[in-house]
Amino acid sequence: MINARLYIMQRLTALIMAPLVIGHIGVMIYAVQNGLSAEEILGRTQGSYFWAIFYGTFALAVAIHAAIGLRAILHEWVRLDGMVLNLVCWAIAAGLAGLGLQAVYSVTG
Amino acid sequence: MTQISQPDQQFIKVSIWRGAGDKGGYETFDVPDQESQTILDLVSYIQQYIDPSLTYRFACRVGMCGSCAMMVNGVPRWTCRTHVKKITDKAGSLTIAPLRNLPVIKDLVVDMDVFFDKWVRAEAVHHPTRSIEQGVQPVSEDTAERQAANAAIECINCAVCYAACDVVASNPEYLGPAALNRAWSLVNDVRDGGREAILEAVSGTGGCHNCHSQQSCQKYCPNELNPTASIAGLKRETSKFALRNLLNPANKHNQGEPA
Ligand code: SF4
Ligand code: SF4
Ligand code: FES
Numbered sequence: 001m002i003n004a005r006l007y008i009m010q011r012l013t014a015l016i017m018a019p020l021v022i023g024h025i026g027v028m029i030y031a032v033q034n035g036l037s038a039e040e041i042l043g044r045t046q047g048s049y050f051w052a053i054f055y056g057t058f059a060l061a062v063a064i065h066a067a068i069g070l071r072a073i074l075h076e077w078v079r080l081d082g083m084v085l086n087l088v089c090w091a092i093a094a095g096l097a098g099l100g101l102q103a104v105y106s107v108t109g
Numbered sequence: 110m111t112q113i114s115q116p117d118q119q120f121i122k123v124s125i126w127r128g129a130g131d132k133g134g135y136e137t138f139d140v141p142d143q144e145s146q147t148i149l150d151l152v153s154y155i156q157q158y159i160d161p162s163l164t165y166r167f168a169c170r171v172g173m174c175g176s177c178a179m180m181v182n183g184v185p186r187w188t189c190r191t192h193v194k195k196i197t198d199k200a201g202s203l204t205i206a207p208l209r210n211l212p213v214i215k216d217l218v219v220d221m222d223v224f225f226d227k228w229v230r231a232e233a234v235h236h237p238t239r240s241i242e243q244g245v246q247p248v249s250e251d252t253a254e255r256q257a258a259n260a261a262i263e264c265i266n267c268a269v270c271y272a273a274c275d276v277v278a279s280n281p282e283y284l285g286p287a288a289l290n291r292a293w294s295l296v297n298d299v300r301d302g303g304r305e306a307i308l309e310a311v312s313g314t315g316g317c318h319n320c321h322s323q324q325s326c327q328k329y330c331p332n333e334l335n336p337t338a339s340i341a342g343l344k345r346e347t348s349k350f351a352l353r354n355l356l357n358p359a360n361k362h363n364q365g366e367p368a
Contacts (some may be wrong), residue, residue: 001280002319003312003313004312004313004316004318004348004351007318007344007348011348015146043353072319073156075280076280102228
């Protein structure tokens with residue numbers, strides 16, 4: 001169910017996510033020092049291209065990575081196959097990317 | 110083997126799968142408990158002295174031919190080299206069934222066709238590089254490639270690993286540990302000219318990338334091979350191969366759909 005191309009995509013997206021997760025956790029630890037408020041977070045993120053690219057990349061990597069992982073599970077446990085499996089996986093990727101990018105847009109836009 | 114009938118004889122309760130295809134059930138036999146008995150001895154005793162219609166497969170009886178594998182108390186084993194004493198549970202009973210993940214022909218005999226077809230699909234076949242006039246190619250024992258090939262080479266095609274693999278059970282296309290292990294030994298063999306063909310063959314939808322690396326194959330392989338390590342090697346080489354083709358498409362003689 002997983003061919004070389006999907007395998008490589010999943011490893012590359014993992015490589016992209018690893019530093020972003022560390023950055024995300026680092027900023028969280030820093031941010032909660034003075035209590036956590038919507039104003040403070042939005043003050044940092046709104047209008048920032050840096051955070052838009054940081055979390056935009058994160059959301060796209062998650063969408064690809066998770067869809068490939070779920071593809072194996074859906075095939076092995078739910079026995080989805082062929083066109084149905086492809087469609088469901090694309091829908092998962094598109095849904096995750098859509099939700100993720102929408103969230104990124106609402107905090108950085 | 111002699112038939113035993115002393116009055117103080119102890120017996121082992123052996124439940125054996127009888128049937129064909131998906132249909133069948135367990136039948137229990139009392140087999141005399143003897144010193145140094147193997148699982149294959151029990152099965153042979155039943156066939157020779159209790160029920161001649163019991164069907165099973167064996168040849169060498171010394172762990173060379175790979176034809177005697179069965180599920181013993183739920184675990185795949187080479188039955189000719191498995192001593193009864195080592196595995197009977199506390200109640201002293203045994204359950205013997207045909208190998209998992211393969212269609213049953215009758216009783217303990219499975220159809221190995223799918224298993225071997227997958228070796229061919231994985232290109233785990235010799236791709237000659239020399240004609241008879243060119244003579245035998247020298248093989249250096251010192252290279253890292255030769256050592257990797259040697260580590261994977263002692264496979265007896267018993268399908269124990271194939272029966273142990275949960276990915277084979279849930280993804281019928283998956284080539285499985287034995288075929289991929291042989292593919293890896295050929296990728297590392299200087300006498301084999303099929304490196305690219307093998308790497309492409311194991312990169313498709315049923316290929317090496319489906320392995321979850323949980324090592325059931327390695328745990329049960331009676332020859333203590335490590336197909337998981339071979340598969341990890343294939344994942345590495347196929348990734349390099351695919352990236353190289355991506356960066357330099359002119360290298361790729363097969364322009365079809367990347368597998
Ligand atoms: S490590 Fe891979 S080949 Fe071995 S049993 Fe697990 S999934 Fe199968
Ligand atoms: S790798 Fe081991 S378990 Fe698998 S077929 Fe070869 S000898 Fe048997
Ligand atoms: S009979 Fe040959 S390996 Fe068991």
